[in-house]
Amino acid sequence: MPSLQTAHSTEPLIRIENLCKSYSLQDADGGTITNQVLFDINLAIYPGEFVAIMGQSGSGKSTLMNILGCLDTPTGGSYRLSDRNVATLSGNELARIRNQNIGFVFQGFNLLKRMTALDNVATPLLYAGIGREQSRKRALEQLRQTGLENFAMHHPNQLSGGQQQRVAISRALINRPPLILADEPTGNLDTQTSAEIMALFEQLNREQGITIVLITHENDIAAYAKRLIRLKDGHVVLDQTRESAS
Numbered sequence: 001m002p003s004l005q006t007a008h009s010t011e012p013l014i015r016i017e018n019l020c021k022s023y024s025l026q027d028a029d030g031g032t033i034t035n036q037v038l039f040d041i042n043l044a045i046y047p048g049e050f051v052a053i054m055g056q057s058g059s060g061k062s063t064l065m066n067i068l069g070c071l072d073t074p075t076g077g078s079y080r081l082s083d084r085n086v087a088t089l090s091g092n093e094l095a096r097i098r099n100q101n102i103g104f105v106f107q108g109f110n111l112l113k114r115m116t117a118l119d120n121v122a123t124p125l126l127y128a129g130i131g132r133e134q135s136r137k138r139a140l141e142q143l144r145q146t147g148l149e150n151f152a153m154h155h156p157n158q159l160s161g162g163q164q165q166r167v168a169i170s171r172a173l174i175n176r177p178p179l180i181l182a183d184e185p186t187g188n189l190d191t192q193t194s195a196e197i198m199a200l201f202e203q204l205n206r207e208q209g210i211t212i213v214l215i216t217h218e219n220d221i222a223a224y225a226k227r228l229i230r231l232k233d234g235h236v237v238l239d240q241t242r243e244s245a246s
Helices: 062-067 093-102 116-126 132-145 163-174 193-210
Strands: 014-026 031-044 052-053 076-081 104-105 177-181 211-215 227-234 235-241
Touching: 014 062, 031 062, 031 235, 052 062, 052 193, 062 076, 062 211, 076 116, 093 104, 093 177, 104 163, 116 163, 132 163, 163 177, 163 193, 177 193, 193 211
Parallel strands: 052 211, 052 227, 104 177, 177 211
Antiparallel strands: 014 031, 014 076, 227 235
16 A cells, blocks of 8 residues: 555645754753754645554654644744645744644643533634624534533533543534644543544544544554554654554
8 A cells, every 4th residue: 555645646734844853951060951852753644634643651742743733843844734834934823823723632621611611612713703602603513513512501520521522622623623633632531432532533534524633642542543653762663554554
């Protein structure tokens, strides 16, 4: 089977070339220590892909995810998102991309505890300048699509872990982004609920063509993806389609 990098005729949604990331730390004597986290990463992720990024703690996968989400910047190489060089974008442009072009789903759900599920989902629309009434109308429809319409007025502490993660996914989808970044989205969930959440990601990828990049350290969760990328000590050591990945 040809690699995904050569099997697509469309332009990549994500293109990373020779990407490096390091942090400078100060030692006890006042000197500077450089900690290299990512080394010469080259990746192309195409529209409609479902990709799992795996690696042990310290492999660099969370750092890479932060760069993909425009939450951090590389110290070398380039990152192009929808053929835009992220390094050239202003702070306001990056904030707009995070709001409108990327949906984030985290292990800890990151819901606002004092807000209802409805208002949590509507929040990105409010930040985008859409009126409250229209935002709540769209948020209710999004909750309906993820099976939570009857829980719209519940607060996070009134919801199960799986329900909270569905609210978080609804929030990630509300601006209809082409890309979802999911960082250990099943880490706080039991086995059955994890399977339900991953089935939802599969459905979103299959029926809506949303590109999904998933970070996980669990093989059974990564198996839902169509492509596996494995990091070790800041290097890509495996990049295979699911059919050929072991």
